[in-house]
Amino acid sequence: MSRLVITIRTARRLLLGALALFAAPTLLGDVAFAQGRPTERITARIDGGWRPAARTFVGTTTFEAFSELGNFEADYEIRQGVVIDGGISFLLWRNLAVGLDVSSYSSINPARLNTELPHPFFFDLPRTSSGVAGGLRREELGVHLRALWVTQFNDWLVVSFSGGPSLINARQDLVSAVRHREVGFPFGDVLFEGHSQTTQSENALGVNAGIDVDAYVLHRIPGLSGIETMRQVGLGVLFRYVSGSADLQVGDSPISVDLGGLQVTTGIRFRF
């Protein structure tokens, strides 16, 4: 089971950020919008950003103890995390371009563990324990092939819409075992002491879609205006949604774990 969570606060931040990006040129005095073809053929970018969405998935692991089967359920929470993203695109014809991006996401996450541990004396009378396994890393390295429709509104504002397939390599730390300490007779309770973990890696195909808003306004900033190459350098914000899933062996059974999600990055743009 997975779920996508975007908080209202996060959405508001994203909206305000986008408005600010559009408002900046306005404040600089140039408000003329005229849709047109891009003037440059190659665009490259380097971004840093955030994946605001959180996801969860659950895996149940069965083990043998005291001549009986016990199990623990690990409820993994994949939290917001840092995204590093970069790419390059080539204008092919009119407004149509192709691009190739690479993104890297990582986060350190917890899993809530609920264990049913068999009783040493009795069948079918498990003891239960709860605990948290921390320090579980999720890493996603995505390669995103994009087809872009690039619109240049004026000499400094370029907006592109993109979409295409993604190849995602996911690495996920999973809880492989739980450790408990017996309190003692009558063995009604156990104390959760810790966990062991293993790392799984899986490749998956997905899709991506995004909007990239770029503003080439650095040359208008006092102090940079004399530098001609600054006309080729801009700032941009990319909203991209990546959807994919990987079949990980989580506990006893393979589980389709959602990858990607909405990511918002901002960074520097170069056009040639």
Next chain:
Amino acid sequence: MGQYAVAQTLPGGRTMRVGSQDELSLLREADATVEALRREGSLLVRKRSIDPQLADRTHERLVQVHRGVPVFGAELTRQADQGATVSIFGTLYDGLTLDTTPALSPTEAAAVFDDLAQSGRRMTEPRLLVLPAREGVDTDRLVYEARVFTGARLMAYFIDATSGEVVWSYDDLKTQQPRLPCQQCTVGDGLGVKSDRKKLSVTTVGGAFLAHDRLRPADVFTFDLRGDWVRTLAVLDGGAQLFDADLAADADNDWLDGASVDAHVGMGWTYDYLFDRFGRQGLNAENVRMISLVHPIDRSDVFTAPPELVGIFHLNAFYCGVCGPDGVGLAVFGEGLPPNVLLGGRRVGYFSGALDVVAHELAHAVTDFTSALIPLDESGALNEAFSDIIGVEVEHYAEPFFRDGAGVADYLLGEDVIEPGGIRSLPNPQQFGDPDHYSLRFLGLNDNGGIHTNSLIATHAYYLAIEGGTNRVSGLSVTGVGATNREQMEQVFFRAFTNFLTPLSTFSDARAATIQAARDLYGVGSTPEAVVIQAWNAVGVL
């Protein structure tokens, strides 16, 4: 001793039986008498304990001494609430004038007991006692007492401290069923034995797995005598020691010997029951180790072994309170009969295969460490009744722990060993010819005065107090607290039997003690109290 002292069946014996059902003045008078006796040195405190069931309650056991010599069976229990006496139960003897200087020295007495043992063995050192007059004992006597294991019996002998003659004796071997007058009428008998899965707490040593439970606060040992009855006898009489090599063992921890499995598990579950229900730390409340012997004889020996050994090693289970390492008791579970040999048309399996039998035997140890009910006559019947009650209740307690269709709880005793049927029925004592009313009690000498058969009078009352019903003889009905409230009766009877009864207690004492216990636990006028009174009335114990 005043009007609270009620003459009982014991000549010269006076039973104190005062509690919250009596007027406060009677209680105060009895308490003053006890205090006076204690000050003059006629009563000595044997044990003080804190009540595990009720806060602020304490219990004392006081033994009567005459000129410094303990009086056999004379003991009082006194319950106090924050220091104020709540109840007093027990038996004292008046008018003892006996000179307590023995002519025989302990060493000389020991020689007499050794002679009595013949090929057996004296199990305890001679103890100087005053034996008050009783049936078969015409006058108060100064005696030495010792236990002698004779092979099939654990005899308590009382010899005159002057002449060395045997004054009195009884068999102190607490068996699961009576020793039968003939082999044909033996009702003996029944993985474990039923191929049901169980968990064993064992110890691994040198790659082998041994039936030594070290997870429970009390060490639980199951020894496998591998059918060697000569060695079994030697172990019982102290002539041979038990070693780790004698422990039931398994090479891969997948235990297939049902007799060992059920004995070991049954002891553990009995420990758990006592702990869960009553907060009791094992048989003596101090986690004394628990030992059982299985395979005391080989099944094929049934055709060649001496008949008395067939009676105890094939067709019985028993608890020997002075046997085993340290002399603090062990249980022996009979081997049963070969599959092709029936007893009265019934199969006799391994006795450890019946949880109620295992718990029954261990309950004798609880009795030994508490009321020490003498296994004779009415006190003996109460001793057996308590063991049957614990046997039945451990079976009910453990019912959820059984798998594979085994362990169905009921009010029968030994139904998993002697099939079909069992050996005793609490709902219908008549099913096995046992009395269901005090007026029908066995008054003969067999079986130490019919202690097994007469126990049904008390256990039938116990059954009625839980399930309700009408006594066949009296026609009196009992409401019963209901099976869902069975723990009320468990608490009442356990409290009464372990805290209030004394070695010579009678059925009437048990009635008074259980009423007192019901009042302690649930209040005066409570439903459990009313039910207890109804139940004893129904079986004719007043």
